[in-house]
Amino acid sequence: MRHSWPVIGLLSLxxxxxxSEPAELGIYVQGQHxxxxxxxxxxxxWSQIPPDTQAFxxxxxxxPLNLIPEIAASVTLSGEGILGEMDKAGIHAGVLFAVxxxxxxxxxxxxxxxxxxxxxxxxxxxxASLRVDxxxxxxxxxxxxxxxxxxxxxxxxxxxxxxxMHFRMDDARYFGIYELAGRLGAPxxxxxxxxxxxxxxxxxxxxxxAYLEDAIAQYPETVFILGHLGYDFENHALGTxxxxxxLARDYPNVYLEPSALxxxxxxxxxxxxxxxxxxxxxxxxxxRTLYGSDGPxxxxxxxTYLQRTVTAMTASGYTVNEVRAVLADNFTRxxxxxxxxx
Amino acid sequence: MHRCTGRLLVFLAGAxxxxxxxxxxxxxxxxxxxxxxxxHGGGSKPGSWAGGMQAGFPWQAVHLQYGLEDGWTPFVExxxxxxxxxxxxxxxxxxxxxxxxxRVTGEVLLGWQVQTGVLAHxxxxxxxxxxxxxxxxxxxxxxxxxTTRHTLLIDRTALETASxxxxxxxxxxxxxxxxxxxxxxxxxxxxxxxxxxxxxxxDGSTVTLPGVHLGLQFGGRP
Amino acid sequence: xSSRSRAVLGSTGVRARQWLWALPLLGCSGCNQTIEIYQVxxxxxxxxxxxxxxxxxxxxxxxxxxxxxxxxxxxxxxIEQFQIExxxxxxxxxNYPTTGGDGLVIxxxxxxxGDGVLCALxxxxxxxxxxxxxxxxxxxVEIDLLMDQPCAGPEAMFPP
Numbered sequence: 001m002r003h004s005w006p007v008i009g010l011l012s013l014x015x016x017x018x019x020s021e022p023a024e025l026g027i028y029v030q031g032q033h034x035x036x037x038x039x040x041x042x043x044x045x046w047s048q049i050p051p052d053t054q055a056f057x058x059x060x061x062x063x064p065l066n067l068i069p070e071i072a073a074s075v076t077l078s079g080e081g082i083l084g085e086m087d088k089a090g091i092h093a094g095v096l097f098a099v100x101x102x103x104x105x106x107x108x109x110x111x112x113x114x115x116x117x118x119x120x121x122x123x124x125x126x127x128a129s130l131r132v133d134x135x136x137x138x139x140x141x142x143x144x145x146x147x148x149x150x151x152x153x154x155x156x157x158x159x160x161x162x163x164x165m166h167f168r169m170d171d172a173r174y175f176g177i178y179e180l181a182g183r184l185g186a187p188x189x190x191x192x193x194x195x196x197x198x199x200x201x202x203x204x205x206x207x208x209x210a211y212l213e214d215a216i217a218q219y220p221e222t223v224f225i226l227g228h229l230g231y232d233f234e235n236h237a238l239g240t241x242x243x244x245x246x247l248a249r250d251y252p253n254v255y256l257e258p259s260a261l262x263x264x265x266x267x268x269x270x271x272x273x274x275x276x277x278x279x280x281x282x283x284x285x286x287x288r289t290l291y292g293s294d295g296p297x298x299x300x301x302x303x304t305y306l307q308r309t310v311t312a313m314t315a316s317g318y319t320v321n322e323v324r325a326v327l328a329d330n331f332t333r334x335x336x337x338x339x340x341x342x
Numbered sequence: 343m344h345r346c347t348g349r350l351l352v353f354l355a356g357a358x359x360x361x362x363x364x365x366x367x368x369x370x371x372x373x374x375x376x377x378x379x380x381x382h383g384g385g386s387k388p389g390s391w392a393g394g395m396q397a398g399f400p401w402q403a404v405h406l407q408y409g410l411e412d413g414w415t416p417f418v419e420x421x422x423x424x425x426x427x428x429x430x431x432x433x434x435x436x437x438x439x440x441x442x443x444x445r446v447t448g449e450v451l452l453g454w455q456v457q458t459g460v461l462a463h464x465x466x467x468x469x470x471x472x473x474x475x476x477x478x479x480x481x482x483x484x485x486x487x488x489t490t491r492h493t494l495l496i497d498r499t500a501l502e503t504a505s506x507x508x509x510x511x512x513x514x515x516x517x518x519x520x521x522x523x524x525x526x527x528x529x530x531x532x533x534x535x536x537x538x539x540x541x542x543x544x545d546g547s548t549v550t551l552p553g554v555h556l557g558l559q560f561g562g563r564p
Numbered sequence: 565x566s567s568r569s570r571a572v573l574g575s576t577g578v579r580a581r582q583w584l585w586a587l588p589l590l591g592c593s594g595c596n597q598t599i600e601i602y603q604v605x606x607x608x609x610x611x612x613x614x615x616x617x618x619x620x621x622x623x624x625x626x627x628x629x630x631x632x633x634x635x636x637x638x639x640x641x642x643i644e645q646f647q648i649e650x651x652x653x654x655x656x657x658x659n660y661p662t663t664g665g666d667g668l669v670i671x672x673x674x675x676x677x678g679d680g681v682l683c684a685l686x687x688x689x690x691x692x693x694x695x696x697x698x699x700x701x702x703x704x705v706e707i708d709l710l711m712d713q714p715c716a717g718p719e720a721m722f723p724p
Binding site: 496 | 594603
Binding site: 054065 | 544
């Protein structure tokens with residue numbers, strides 16, 4: 001757009017007007033300074049999002065930003081933009097997700113994620129992904145690319161989203177992904193539950209993590225992180241949370257991540273996130289829970305989600321050590337990274 | 343009654359009320375006939391003209407009007423939000439209230455709404471606007487204007503069957519509104535300056551951000 | 565029961581043929597959008613493999629064979645879903661949206677236990693099948709679809 005640069009400048013100015021001082025990282029809980037890792041962040045390029053999803057996203061932007069969604073999105077979807085949001089929230093480190101879902105949410109390639117991680121490799125990590133839409137012909141090639149992304153580009157795990165990528169959780173043809181991930185020591189993050197995006201699958205074999213049990217049992221060396229905890233994003237309900245908790249109780253290689261389900265858009269009354277965090281603690285699964293937001297989404301979302309999650313934890317009786325574990329220590333342990341000092 | 347027909351009838355009733363001669367301004371002393379006041383209070387005396395340009399975020403606009411007999415003031419206007427939503431219109435204004443310190447004007451606009459980008463749409467558009475301004479000093483005039491705009495989105499469906507192609511039209515309404523509050527200043531006998539804040543409301547957008555603009559008015563007698 | 569959603573933007577007004585009077589004035593250059601539909605009469609038979617139950621509803625799902633451009637090009641863009649009461653002959657009128665993609669793929673699975681889910685956990689093994697319609701587009705399509713793949717979603721069978 002001819003007039004894009006003044007608008008980008010204005011939006012950046014508005015967003016960063018109060019951030020001239022270096023950010024103090026970490027948050028304070030009951031007087032103690034804690035480190036924070038947000039393990040669920042999305043970089044991207046507007047042009048790599050399908051038109052229906054572009055319209056869906058634009059319709060959720062406030063007027064007049066919905067007139068220039070590409071510009072509004074570019075401010076936050078870059079590595080610099082994401083770091084800015086992390087700084088405002090006091091987050092030490094973040095994990096950027098690659099995505100290959102051309103039918104639904106679009107593509108954020110392994111190469112793009114690698115470029116964005118390089119903006120600040122001390123604070124940003126990447127999860128790789130792969131295409132599955134031509135699996136009958138391209139499976140070997142895609143697995144090879146995935147292995148390269150992990151071994152060559154330094155990605156620390158794998159990201160999958162069956163509902164977005166349209167493949168069943170119990171389809172053994174795709175289990176080679178879990179074998180590879182386990183062999184390389186790369187945890188696998190999986191979107192569970194429904195999705196609000198157009199064109200996504202809503203049937204249980206694509207959304208209910210119970211359908212992952214065969215894979216979880218067959219690959220005990222592979223870490224499975226159940227993202228969104230089976231949340232029903234369409235109806236703002238807990239969905240298959242109980243299946244996630246049962247799998248985590250029954251299998252030591254299953255972990256939990258409560259991103260997005262507690263956002264203002266998905267849990268407007270702030271009822272479900274506290275229930276989820278309490279259920280995790282009651283089930284004795286605090287040491288299996290990793291914090292993520294599913295940001296950046298919009299300016300301030302990353303910070304708001306962190307605040308809502310910490311509030312839900314403290315309201316559910318989490319000790320400071322338990323909050324510390326969820327916010328950072330479980331992540332560094334699972335991904336074999338050095339502990340982060342706040 | 344079909345929803346579109348009902349809304350059309352309501353709009354026509356509103357337009358008739360706005361333009362009915364019985365709600366015209368009373369004779370007598372009135373706000374100074376300055377382009378800034380004419381632009382924001384509405385209407386122009388017979389033989390006078392006024393124009394204005396505004397720039398801001400997100401709206402830009404250009405407006406030209408000319409006063410006729412009996413208080414009628416036709417005008418043309420083009421407004422644009424970020425050059426993505428464009429609304430060219432022709433309109434007719436009529437002063438309702440024209441007192442020494444207060445002017446209230448009703449306007450009817452007919453035109454088009456064209457929006458580009460991923461949320462593109464286009465269709466004929468009608469709007470009703472009420473302007474009100476007060477004179478609080480020799481050079482200062484706070485003002486407000488409120489617009490309700492109704493756009494018709496007409497979709498054409500071409501159904502190709504084995505025996506030929508059938509075409510049909512469907513129409514859906516779209517509603518937008520805009521409120522503006524601002525203050526105008528007289529710089530010289532023919533030039534004014536104004537600053538305004540906008541409060542939009544758009545169909546399908548759950549949240550709207552306020553806007554701001556700076557404007558220049560000019561005019562006089564030919 | 566397949567419930568893939570499809571975001572469709574556009575007006576939601578009632579069909580209004582009285583607006584045809586506006587066509588000469590507008591030349592329909594003033595139309596908001598033009599939606600092009602290609603009507604297809606689907607006829608044929610959906611059969612379960614020998615030895616399978618002859619009764620039980622069959623869910624039929626229709627897809628563009630391909631959609632999207634560049635890196636976003638992908639197979640199996642969902643169009644619509646309908647149900648037939650039992651394996652056997654059927655006919656159905658499809659309003660195929662020409663701007664959504666190319667080609668036509670027909671997928672079907674038999675819901676033996678009536679739970680609306682293909683091979684739900686702990687339930688019966690259910691069979692599915694898929695055919696790609698070639699050549700396409702044509703207004704009349706005759707197909708023979710055999711459901712012989714256990715618990716297979718459409719992505720398991722297409723592209724082959």
